[in-house]
Amino acid sequence: MASDTKERILVAALEMFSQNGYAGTNIRELSASLGLVKSGVYKHYESKAAIWNALLDEMIAYYAEHFGSIEHLPPVPDSPEGLVTMTMQMVNFTVHDEKIIMTRKVLTLEQFRDERARELATKHFLTGLTELFAHIFAGMMDKGLLRKDDPKMLAFAYTAPISALIHLCDREPDQKEEALAQIEAFGRHFIAVYGAKQ
Amino acid sequence: MASDTKERILVAALEMFSQNGYAGTNIRELSASLGLVKSGVYKHYESKAAIWNALLDEMIAYYAEHFGSIEHLPPVPDSPEGLVTMTMQMVNFTVHDEKIIMTRKVLTLEQFRDERARELATKHFLTGLTELFAHIFAGMMDKGLLRKDDPKMLAFAYTAPISALIHLCDREPDQKEEALAQIEAFGRHFIAVYGAKQ
DNA sequence: TATTATAGTGAACGAGAGGTCACTTGTCAA
DNA sequence: TTGACAAGTGACCTCTCGTTCACTATAATA
Numbered sequence: 097m098a099s100d101t102k103e104r105i106l107v108a109a110l111e112m113f114s115q116n117g118y119a120g121t122n123i124r125e126l127s128a129s130l131g132l133v134k135s136g137v138y139k140h141y142e143s144k145a146a147i148w149n150a151l152l153d154e155m156i157a158y159y160a161e162h163f164g165s166i167e168h169l170p171p172v173p174d175s176p177e178g179l180v181t182m183t184m185q186m187v188n189f190t191v192h193d194e195k196i197i198m199t200r201k202v203l204t205l206e207q208f209r210d211e212r213a214r215e216l217a218t219k220h221f222l223t224g225l226t227e228l229f230a231h232i233f234a235g236m237m238d239k240g241l242l243r244k245d246d247p248k249m250l251a252f253a254y255t256a257p258i259s260a261l262i263h264l265c266d267r268e269p270d271q272k273e274e275a276l277a278q279i280e281a282f283g284r285h286f287i288a289v290y291g292a293k294q
Numbered sequence: 295m296a297s298d299t300k301e302r303i304l305v306a307a308l309e310m311f312s313q314n315g316y317a318g319t320n321i322r323e324l325s326a327s328l329g330l331v332k333s334g335v336y337k338h339y340e341s342k343a344a345i346w347n348a349l350l351d352e353m354i355a356y357y358a359e360h361f362g363s364i365e366h367l368p369p370v371p372d373s374p375e376g377l378v379t380m381t382m383q384m385v386n387f388t389v390h391d392e393k394i395i396m397t398r399k400v401l402t403l404e405q406f407r408d409e410r411a412r413e414l415a416t417k418h419f420l421t422g423l424t425e426l427f428a429h430i431f432a433g434m435m436d437k438g439l440l441r442k443d444d445p446k447m448l449a450f451a452y453t454a455p456i457s458a459l460i461h462l463c464d465r466e467p468d469q470k471e472e473a474l475a476q477i478e479a480f481g482r483h484f485i486a487v488y489g490a491k492q
Numbered sequence: 493t494a495t496t497a498t499a500g501t502g503a504a505c506g507a508g509a510g511g512t513c514a515c516t517t518g519t520c521a522a
Numbered sequence: 523t524t525g526a527c528a529a530g531t532g533a534c535c536t537c538t539c540g541t542t543c544a545c546t547a548t549a550a551t552a
Contacts, residue, residue, distance in 0.1 A: 101499075115406065119318035122539065135542080136500050144540065205403060207465050208313065214465055222458055249483050252476075256455035260420055267405050267412055278450075285447050289487060299529075320509060333512080334530045342510065 102140040104130055106154060109147050114198035117205040118148055152212050155199055159216060163224055170228075172235030176287035179236065183283050184276070187258060191265040191272060200266055221263075225255040243292050250290060257282055300338040302328055304352060307345050312396035315403045316346055350410050353397055357414060361422050368426075370433030374485035377434065381481050382474070385456060389463040389470060398464055419461075423453040441490050448488060455480055 108129050112121040123144055127134040141147045162168060170186070173179045190196050203217040229251035236242040242250070261275045261282075306327050310319040321342055325332040339345045360366060368384070371377045388394050401415040427449035434440040440448070459473045459480075 117315055117317055117403070117407075119315055120407075123541090124539080132499090133501060134540085135502075138541070139499055142541095201406060205315070205406070208399060208403070209315075209318075217465060218462065222462060246483075249480070252480065253451065253455055253483070256458040257450055260454040260457060264416065264420060267415060282447070282450065285444075285451070321511085322509080330529090331531060332510085333532075336511070337529055340511095 101130070101132075101136075105137060105140055105147060106151050109151050110195070110198050110202065113148070113151070114201035114205070118144075118209065148210075151202075152210070152216070155202075156212065156216055158199075159219065159224075163228070164219075169231055172232055172239065173241070174239070176241055176291050179232075179241075179287060180280060180283040183258070184280055187262065187276065187279055191262055191276070197266055200263075204263075204266075221259055222256075225259060226251045229255050240292050242287075243290055245290070254286055299328070299330075299334075303335060303338055303345060304349050307349050308393070308396050308400065311346070311349070312399035312403070316342075316407065346408075349400075350408070350414070353400075354410065354414055356397075357417065357422075361426070362417075367429055370430055370437065371439070372437070374439055374489045377430075377439075377485060378478060378481040381456070382478055385460065385474065385477055389460055389474070395464055398460075402461075402464075419457055420454075423457060424449045427453050435490075438490050441488055443488070452484055 105126070108126050109121070112126050112129070121144075123137055124134045126147075127137050130137075137147075141150065170182060173182055200220065203213055203220055206213040207217040208214070226248065230247045233242055233250050233254070234247040237244050237247065258279050261279050265272045265275050303324070306324050307319070310324050310327070319342075321335055322332045324345075325335045328335075335345075339348065368380060371380055398418065401411055401418055404411040405415040406412070424446065428445040431440055431448050431452070432445040435442050435445065456477050459477050463470045463473050
């Protein structure tokens, strides 16, 4: 019945791993945050490493489902301004959603220790975003909204600065508002530079 | 006499912290890697945290000395191609120098736990590079090598993608050569886009 | 009703952590 | 030569870690 405990353990693990890292997290605290005693956790996972692996399984599956599939491509904007709007919607979500913030933090902290975390980090932080926007930019070029150029290069030039500011938001939450404004300014700069000449 | 031990401890600490993080590092291993026993370390530092703080002091001082001062500004390139050359020299150094690699890794791993690490991470990964290249780009604009625009915005647009690929090199050293080629390609793309119209 | 599986408890364990301390050794100044 | 001091040793301390296990409570099943 109340065996959503197994899932609640993963939620708590994400929270603690993202704050203190894998090595800095202990099972006692994790259990306590769920209102049970540490041996209770071992009824659901055989070890700390098993919790970590299950969490990574979930993160990988979630990423594949939400960002890795073609049908989840956002629509191609109808105007340069539409690109900024869409970008800001995505960015606003990604820097305010606690679960996604914690996922990024965990991947950041464990990328050098765990191979799967490393792979997922590269997707999350670099290749995934670039591929997504390469599609979008190719569509915008077809519509005559963007100067014809290599869509992958433009996507990289567009997403990497945004990604850097998203990382800044994770690191310094106080500066979130400024960072968001900076992203918007960068978006407008980008369309001014790369927008198709009228 | 042989009291460079205090300094050797910091070297070993940088190595271990960058691989396993602060929490994942233990003094026994650290001491053993220096050929001494753990209590020997406590003759030089009163605690693990003291080692961490001394290491951070050193990293902060090193950064201020080498990247934070005006007189260490690289010369403004004489041609668009010169920008690429200079960039590749800097990048090649930064992705191959072990100490700098380890410094980036440590800052990456501890940015959420230690406030000074967080500040230094933001400088290392974002603002420092941007300010440096803002100076360079302002100079290039004066020379007519770059289209007139906001130097800070251009510097951000230039350095953030490069920084993303430097992080990729740290995360996936196997892909270092591809990443360097990608940085060079991006540099050429950048001057094609932002170079002053002849 | 008796049985059985599931979820959770609390005490215990061994290993390894950070840290202390009395002691030895080597070096140099008085 | 002696004394003082810095550097290093090894045994030991306490604490916390991940993990185990015998046990209990509960709820569904036969």
